[in-house]
Amino acid sequence: MQPKTRPIQRFAAAASKCSAEAAVYGKCIVEDYNSVHKDKCVKEFMKLKDCFLVAKGGK
Amino acid sequence: MRLAIPRVCLPRRSGPFLAGSTRRWYAFQAPGGPIFQVFNPRTKWLQKERSAANVEPSRQSDYLKDEIASRVCERLVDIKRDFPRVLDLGANSCNIARALTREIVDPDPSVPVIPPLSSKIGELVAAESSQSLLYRDANLAFNDELQLARQVLRDDETLPFDAESFDMVLSSMSMHWINDLPGVLAQINNVLKPDCPFIGAMLGGDTLFELRTSLQLAEQERRGGISPRVSPLADVRDVGGLLQKAGFTMLTVDVEDIIVDFPDMFALMEDLQAMGESNAVLGREMGPIGRDVLLAGDAIYRQLHGNEDGTIPATFRIIHMIGWRVSEDQAKPLKRGTGQVNLKDILENK
Incomplete structure (x- = not known):
């Protein structure tokens, strides 16, 4: 019973x-x-990170 | 260790310089060879204490330790003896004690259920350096079903027990954090009575290779370098040699893979933390893993190793070892070429 979600869970x-x-990023590395x-794969990573930041919202 | 007597200074003389006449060294090799420090025992201790402080997540993530403990105990079925005094070295939360009080049910219904093995065991001494973890389940029901003595160790690598005081030593899921494995095995051999077994299991080889490779690739791409995220582990080939060096005979070493599927890399890392099995390698990068690396690592893990259904597998390779303390009246292998019966006949007529 943990009152608040841990940061890693929100992540x-x-x-x-x-x-x-x-x-897309994974394919770029793995190929x-x-x-x-x-x-x-900086281009692919920045796309991933932009999406992540939007999904995370807030701060 | 190397001691040197200070150089004796003599007045300079003319004539040929005699090497060795002005310098006298005294050197000797300390017994046992050098001990390599790989893990930080204090970090490991802290991680175990912290994991045990969070009782519920800690219990939930005990699935791996419970499974391995029960596999270790199943090996006892084959030894037809009673064990008055048994040591469980690196007991974690007494997973072995719990496994000993359970019945062994074979998946094949025609195989009879084996009653709990605790009936074969007089007293079980559970030794562990983390007090909170050791006493985490001290008031659960299984404690009453066998005679269990808990003992907190000052450190994981020194056994404070008398020589020849145990009829068996068990160890499950703790020896992969020991720096001086040859030394500890020799101590185990020492506390065993003659002709008594040591049965152990630890993580080794390619354990968590998926996590290791994904984080390495992610760090390499994001930051341009890597740092140790997963422990270096002993290999199967090493373990046989180590046991032999420690003086055990009639060795058995075998390997099992347990593959656990997780929804994502973060769930795997959370569980490892709750188990108290986080990284404790000396020289690791301090502080948490950067967010960019985590994000990249999860993407690579999925791409490189992921399952069809979107989960990710994590391999735990368990090295099982059995070794016996030498004794005069122990059964010994016969000489080569003394066999009278052809093994082929027996196996074919079966």
Whole structure:
């Protein structure tokens, strides 16, 4: 019995609303996962993050 | 350890310099070899204390430890003996004691139900360093069904018991956090009476490889580098050698995979935290994982390992080990080539 939801649960709920964007980002990484470097999929990630921030709402 | 006698200074002399005549070193190797520190025991202790402080989530996430404890106990069925005094090393919340008081029901209905194994056991000493976790279930019903003595250990790697004082040592789901595994195994061997078994299970090998790879890829892409998120674990091949080195004989080592499906990566990480199995590797990055990495990690986990139905699998690879303390009157393997019966005949006529 926990009175308020934990931040991680709110995080998970928001992340689950962006499965389409997550799949695009995931595909971008997985298609060539032996040569991942910083910001390899930055465009796809920013789309995912924008969606996540909207889904999370508030702050 | 290396001691050095300070260099003896002699006045400079002319003539050939004699190597070794002016310097005298005294060096010796400490017994037992170097001990590598991989995990932070205090962090592990804190995590266990915290997990036990939240009783309900802690109990709910005991499914893995209960399952592994019952698999460890099933191995006792094959040993036709009674055990007056048994040690459960790294008892967590006494999962082994709980498993011992349960009947063993085989999925095949033709196999008779085996009564609780606690009847074979005189006294069970449950030793654990986290007091809150050890006493979490102290007033549940199973405590009355066997003679259970709880003992809080000062640290997980020193056994404060007399030599040759136990008829069996059990250990489930705790030895993967021990730094000095060879040392602890040798101590277990020491507290066992001759011709008595040690039966243990710990996580090893490819445990949580999905989480490990997803977080590595996510961190590599988001931040351009990785840090240890999942413990380095012992491999099956290592365990046999370790047991042998500790002096056990008649070894049995085998591996089982338990795959648990979770709705998302966050649920998996929440459960690991509630189990008290969060990261305690020395040299890990302090503080929580960044949000970007978490978000990226979940997406990669789904893409790389996800199931058809949208859940994600997490593999727990359990290494089971059995070793016996050496004794004079123990059954020993016969010499090579002394066999009189062809095994092929027996197996084919069966």
